Amino acid sequence: MTLFILSIVLQLVALYFLLDFLTGIVHWWMDRYGREDMPIVGRAIIEINTWHHENPRKMTTRSYWYLCKTGWVGVGCMWLVVVLLTGHLPWQWLFIGVLGANANIVHQWAHKFPNEKPKVINWLQKHRILQRPHDHAQHHTRPETRAYCTYTPWLNPILDRIGFWFAIENFLSLFKIYTTDRIDA
Ligand SMILES: [Zn+2]
Ligand SMILES: [Zn+2]
Numbered sequence: 001m002t003l004f005i006l007s008i009v010l011q012l013v014a015l016y017f018l019l020d021f022l023t024g025i026v027h028w029w030m031d032r033y034g035r036e037d038m039p040i041v042g043r044a045i046i047e048i049n050t051w052h053h054e055n056p057r058k059m060t061t062r063s064y065w066y067l068c069k070t071g072w073v074g075v076g077c078m079w080l081v082v083v084l085l086t087g088h089l090p091w092q093w094l095f096i097g098v099l100g101a102n103a104n105i106v107h108q109w110a111h112k113f114p115n116e117k118p119k120v121i122n123w124l125q126k127h128r129i130l131q132r133p134h135d136h137a138q139h140h141t142r143p144e145t146r147a148y149c150t151y152t153p154w155l156n157p158i159l160d161r162i163g164f165w166f167a168i169e170n171f172l173s174l175f176k177i178y179t180t181d182r183i184d185a
């Protein structure tokens with residue numbers, strides 16, 4: 001029984017960090033490779049991402065549905081694929097899906113002042129279970145090429161220190177896939 005509980009706890013922690021990493025991947029791709037003229041995603045997510053960078057605090061006035069609808073569509077498609085392939089939906093997919101669909105709300109909390117969010121959120125941020133405003137502020141500090149993960153404060157310092165995102169960009173440039181701020185010479 002103890003081993004079973006330990007295994008669940010370890011999985012929850014691992015999935016939580018995996019989720020943080022996934023938010024980083026999606027966010028990094030949107031910031032560095034997303035273009036507003038791309039089909040479907042251009043209007044659905046890249047445009048929203050662009051205005052967020054122009055005016056980060058504006059997201060605090062947006063509704064739940066406005067911020068999370070694309071996340072729920074993505075998660076719904078992911079769950080559908082899992083069910084079609086395996087015939088069931090393991091709890092791990094449910095856990096990561098529900099948290100992932102709400103990633104923009106966690107991001108929004110990182111832009112809110114303490115008196116604009118529930119006390120429990122301030123507590124979760126203070127205890128570094130969720131990303132704190134000053135952690136996320138690093139992302140909105142020029143050149144805005146670090147701290148892409150938006151769930152926890154733990155992965156960003158490691159990924160930035162090892163130059164993870166620039167390493168992937170350099171690797172992709174070998175295949176002539178460049179970030180939107182580079183010129184294809
Ligand atoms: Zn960004
Ligand atoms: Zn932000």
